[in-house]
Amino acid sequence: MDLRQSIFKPGNVQLPPLDDSTDSNSAHLKPLPWSNYFEDKQNVSVGDTHFNVYSSGMANTSGPVFVFHHGAGHSGLTFGLVSQYIYNSDPSHITVVAPDFRGHGDTIGENQDNLSLDRLVDDLAGIVDAMFPDNKRHIVLVGHSMGGAVVAHAAASKKIRRVLGLALIDIVEGSAMDSLSAIPAFINARPQTFRSVESAIRWHIDAEHIQNRESARLSVPSLIKPISKEDDSKVWAWRTQLMPSQRFWRGWYSELSRTFVSAPTAKLLVLAGTDRLDKELLIAQMQGKFQLELLPAAGHTIQEDLPQRVGDVVLSFWKRNQPLDISAIRRVNPVPS
Amino acid sequence: MESERGWKFTQCFGDKADLEDVTEADIISTVEFDHSGDYLATGDKGGRVVLFERSDNKQGCEYKFYTEFQSHEPEFDYLKSLEIEEKINRIKWLKPNNNSLYMLTTNDKTIKLWKVCEKALKLVTENNLLDGDRSPPPDISHLRLPKLVPHENIIAAIPRKIYANAHAYHINSISVNSDDETYLSADDLRINLWNLGINNQSFNIVDIKPANMEDLTEVITAAEFHPTSCNYFMYSSSKGTIKLCDMRESALCDQHAKQFEEPEDPASKNFFSEIISSVSDVRFSSDGRYILSRDYLTLRLWDVNMEKQPVRTISVHDYLKPKLCDLYENDCIFDKFECNISGDGTHAMTGSYNNYFSIYDLTGAGDDVMLQADKNAFRAKRIQGPNGSKSKVGIPRNGRGGLRKEDIDPENIDYNRKILHSSWHPRENTLAVAATNNLFIFTD
Numbered sequence: 001m002d003l004r005q006s007i008f009k010p011g012n013v014q015l016p017p018l019d020d021s022t023d024s025n026s027a028h029l030k031p032l033p034w035s036n037y038f039e040d041k042q043n044v045s046v047g048d049t050h051f052n053v054y055s056s057g058m059a060n061t062s063g064p065v066f067v068f069h070h071g072a073g074h075s076g077l078t079f080g081l082v083s084q085y086i087y088n089s090d091p092s093h094i095t096v097v098a099p100d101f102r103g104h105g106d107t108i109g110e111n112q113d114n115l116s117l118d119r120l121v122d123d124l125a126g127i128v129d130a131m132f133p134d135n136k137r138h139i140v141l142v143g144h145s146m147g148g149a150v151v152a153h154a155a156a157s158k159k160i161r162r163v164l165g166l167a168l169i170d171i172v173e174g175s176a177m178d179s180l181s182a183i184p185a186f187i188n189a190r191p192q193t194f195r196s197v198e199s200a201i202r203w204h205i206d207a208e209h210i211q212n213r214e215s216a217r218l219s220v221p222s223l224i225k226p227i228s229k230e231d232d233s234k235v236w237a238w239r240t241q242l243m244p245s246q247r248f249w250r251g252w253y254s255e256l257s258r259t260f261v262s263a264p265t266a267k268l269l270v271l272a273g274t275d276r277l278d279k280e281l282l283i284a285q286m287q288g289k290f291q292l293e294l295l296p297a298a299g300h301t302i303q304e305d306l307p308q309r310v311g312d313v314v315l316s317f318w319k320r321n322q323p324l325d326i327s328a329i330r331r332v333n334p335v336p337s
Numbered sequence: 338m339e340s341e342r343g344w345k346f347t348q349c350f351g352d353k354a355d356l357e358d359v360t361e362a363d364i365i366s367t368v369e370f371d372h373s374g375d376y377l378a379t380g381d382k383g384g385r386v387v388l389f390e391r392s393d394n395k396q397g398c399e400y401k402f403y404t405e406f407q408s409h410e411p412e413f414d415y416l417k418s419l420e421i422e423e424k425i426n427r428i429k430w431l432k433p434n435n436n437s438l439y440m441l442t443t444n445d446k447t448i449k450l451w452k453v454c455e456k457a458l459k460l461v462t463e464n465n466l467l468d469g470d471r472s473p474p475p476d477i478s479h480l481r482l483p484k485l486v487p488h489e490n491i492i493a494a495i496p497r498k499i500y501a502n503a504h505a506y507h508i509n510s511i512s513v514n515s516d517d518e519t520y521l522s523a524d525d526l527r528i529n530l531w532n533l534g535i536n537n538q539s540f541n542i543v544d545i546k547p548a549n550m551e552d553l554t555e556v557i558t559a560a561e562f563h564p565t566s567c568n569y570f571m572y573s574s575s576k577g578t579i580k581l582c583d584m585r586e587s588a589l590c591d592q593h594a595k596q597f598e599e600p601e602d603p604a605s606k607n608f609f610s611e612i613i614s615s616v617s618d619v620r621f622s623s624d625g626r627y628i629l630s631r632d633y634l635t636l637r638l639w640d641v642n643m644e645k646q647p648v649r650t651i652s653v654h655d656y657l658k659p660k661l662c663d664l665y666e667n668d669c670i671f672d673k674f675e676c677n678i679s680g681d682g683t684h685a686m687t688g689s690y691n692n693y694f695s696i697y698d699l700t701g702a703g704d705d706v707m708l709q710a711d712k713n714a715f716r717a718k719r720i721q722g723p724n725g726s727k728s729k730v731g732i733p734r735n736g737r738g739g740l741r742k743e744d745i746d747p748e749n750i751d752y753n754r755k756i757l758h759s760s761w762h763p764r765e766n767t768l769a770v771a772a773t774n775n776l777f778i779f780t781d
Contacts, residue, residue, distance in 0.1 A: 003506060003525040004556045004575050005671050008612050 049109030063093025071145030075105030174278025380425025577614030688756025
């Protein structure tokens, strides 16, 4: 780009779209069905809520269970590509589970506004207990953003048993607390409604919230819901209103670093280059208390932008922390009798 | 009346491969006739200069390959970690001297003065030792004196001067002064004045760099010396202004003597107005009384004595107006089309997309013609005229069979094939037009 072009086309100039109606015709914006990425979509009732849960490999009985918790304003489909990648690496043993949480996606019930940390931790524990009663399998908890806070507390408080590993994606207490004041502005800058699902997908890609087109096509439709207007036209609005949850935000992130570091399990932190470790995490990292992976090419939703990289990282994290299988060793060299 | 008269294509140089197969280094980046019209120079993206020489035969005039040399090499600026392209941006001829041709060539950063001449190569014969294969002669009677024997004539290109390190930004123009001693070089923000004999110093005569680069809103797009008055020069900007400056007034010509700008109609202002008003090329007529300027959609002819509006405004391709949004997305809106004015000042020419280019009669008397520089032009398309006569590839703009401007569908145009560079013969109506990697010669 020469100097003249750079005057007129600085990196972030957004042209108004030519015509919203043209989006519906674009094949590259068509929503993708969940069934391309998950085997099952089921209802799990816990207390006052019927949680919508996506999963694959529920038939397996041994092997690890990867439980994914999405962040505020997202849905379980944000982990669609990653969980498919992880499941496909060993489909006869691995089980992957990605619920939609209270007030998000296709989950319905009472008290959907209660997004306090304790409530969310209890919800997660409830879902795991309902899906895996008398669980003997190892569980790997993976949480993105706000979901990371939930899984960290769930592991540290031992509300979920047999946790083999705890992975947090792009969440650091210090940076999260600092950015809380900017979140209302971010929410207000989003469009309130979209003319079509394809429009919404297009907006996410153009605004670079999701850099991976395939993942946007999968996850964005679950973030919006149709509303009929008086004139019988349809617009699409956000499924989850984030502003009402503002009173819970601070609670999600306070003491997160300490909780994370103190969890009695193997720990992994995956960050896009944009985040910095706060003091507590930095010290803990130097002490070798958790594994740190940096993926600077990604935006905030790392699992959507770079699903294979994240999948590889989580898989090798699990493999490294598997307990030793003694029986296999014993069988190799039988003592001659 | 349509007859065999009219513009017709006469020659084509370059291989006629499909656009996808073209090597990037072969793309022609500049074309220039010399002052006599006997020589034609082209520069390409690979830093090479190719010269053609005119030879008149019974069929008419013909240009033949004369010589080729590598003018610029790719370089690397270690301080800024940037590559410096070897693409030749401009070639300007100097007056020949001593049977040698002289020209200035420039890439983004460095200007070079080349001398092209014929050298007679001579070989040494009657070597006594034949590089050690023979034994030394036994006595003096067998001693042979080496002789120089004429072998062949080759055409050599020698760099005589290299004017380097004077431009922090990309050079877009050079122009030789009528005094034959000085020349100017212009980049995005500055114009320098050089003496042809001195390569380690230059004077800065225009500087529009803002104190803070973040406030940058305007760049220089082209500059040229007046053809006869050695103290005047003009430069055009991305904001659509043309400024005429007098070097006698002050050392730094930031104050213009004249400014040619047509005030914008506020009713038609939109997001693209400023971008398309940027002047991509500006030329003096050979008598210095008129200025021809090209912006994205129009060609304008200015009388040097009238600053407030052009004498004539010609729409080149108005059918692109509804497509400006797409052209912004694919960056085509930033394409820089050159314009040319004939030696006698009666005609102007400029290029467009799909390898179309148009020739306009500035006196308003004759027809305007639109042609296409296409490899299919080889099979001279015959277009039936009204009286049954057939004219060659000329596609007269005002109808009578063949394509008219009104018929062009902007959806079906190849925006990758554009006529950006061309040159008009100084003494006759012959045009050299560059279409990607091919050079077409058209004659009236």
